[in-house]
Amino acid sequence: MPAPSETTSTVTVDGLRVRVARTRPAGIADPPVVIVLHGWGAHIEALGSILAGLRDQVELIAPDLPGHGRSDMVPGAWTNADYARFVVKLADALGIGRFALIGHSRGAAIALVLATEPDSRDRVERMVFTGAAGIKPRRRxxxxxxxxxxxxxxxxxxxxxxxxxxxxxxxxxxxxxxxxxxxxxALRGTLRNVLAEDLSPRLPQVSAPTLLMWGDRDDDTPMWMAEKMEREIPGAGLVVLRGGGHYAYAEQAGQFNVVAAHFLTQGGRRGGAAVGGADADARAGARP
Incomplete structure (x- = not known):
């Protein structure tokens, strides 16, 4: 089987130099395009298990978000909406019209904003959130x-x-x-902004099919956040990765990639399921 094409390049978006990894599967004429967004403080390499696991089935685009990895620093104190606009402009620069999104942690919060803004929501075909940030935590x-x-x-x-x-x-x-x-x-003003915003009011505004994949041992974005998103995003499904933490997509990479690939290429099954090794605990349509 021919190998996928893989490139890493620097793309200029609004004057910012951004490192972008791009893979395209061989033998598929018009594969779905998926933009993969890392979490706060991370970079392209943190997404390695996703890029390796999905590269034979979909076209993948993964940027170092501004202020992270080898991309330029943000020019000021950005918000979630600023990052969402950046992703749209990156897609424009790469000649991409509509696309799916995979977002981890802060990357998922950016995807949520992008998918609910009037001028960009129609470009989002579907989304996978894992360990998604954006909901105000319960403070002690x-x-x-x-x-x-x-x-x-x-x-x-x-x-x-x-x-x-x-x-x-x-x-x-x-x-x-x-x-x-x-x-x-230079990035602390941005961190303050993105943490201060509660994106919960946007959840009912999502129209793109959305799959939530969560580790049941995630202490950074606990399961109650996943369950809230499942309740409030119309038609969302929740897959629980048993034993996974905040990086369940990498810790349970085989399971994550199989389910994500099916959802991104075939629509997947709506509703929820729990996945954990050989013990798959289905809970389709369940609501807390």
Whole structure:
């Protein structure tokens, strides 16, 4: 069987240089086009299991989102909508009209915005979300304590000169998230924006067929978020990958890719199912 064609190139979108991986299956005249979006702080390589598992059946396009990997930094504090517009402009630059989307974590949040904006929703054929971000988490008391400490640090930095700034950095090291600490200064405004937005009101506005694939041990975007999306996205189906965490698409790559490929190329079965090794626990049409 001929090997798929694979290229990695730099594409310029609105003045930003963006690294893009693209694969096209051999022997398929008009394959479905699927844009694959990584999560926050990740890059194309994090999607390796998806790109390797689906490359014989669909055309795949995977960018390093601006501010990530080897792409240029965002020019300011972007929002989820800014990233969604970027994806549309990337598709335009590549000569792509309609496409499907696979989104992991923040990538799924961007896909959700893209699929519900009036000027781009008709371009989305179908979507696969895995460990999707975008829903406001349930906060515990400890979180609000950290917020209070962060405000103290910010105030100290404003009025306390060098000692105040040192105190702020010390407090940040104790209370900030791993994503915040890892993000370069130029990207922190963007991180603040995307985390602040609750995309729940967009869920009922989705018209594209949507499949949710989730690890039941995902602590970053817990199962209750998947169940909320299943309830509120019209006609959505939920597949539970037993034993999978936030990166269930890679941890359970064989199962993920089989189900995703069927959905993306043949429409798949609507409704839910749980997948875990040889023990597949079907729950078609189930609702919590």
């Amino acid at each position: 008391a400890a979180y609000y304590g950290k917020v209070g400490m962060a405000k103290v640090g910010k105030a100290a930095a404003k009025v306390g000169g060098a000692p105040g700034r040192k105190l702020q950095e010390s407090i940040r090291g104790r209370v900030a998230s791993a994503d915040w600490l890892a993000a370069p200064e």
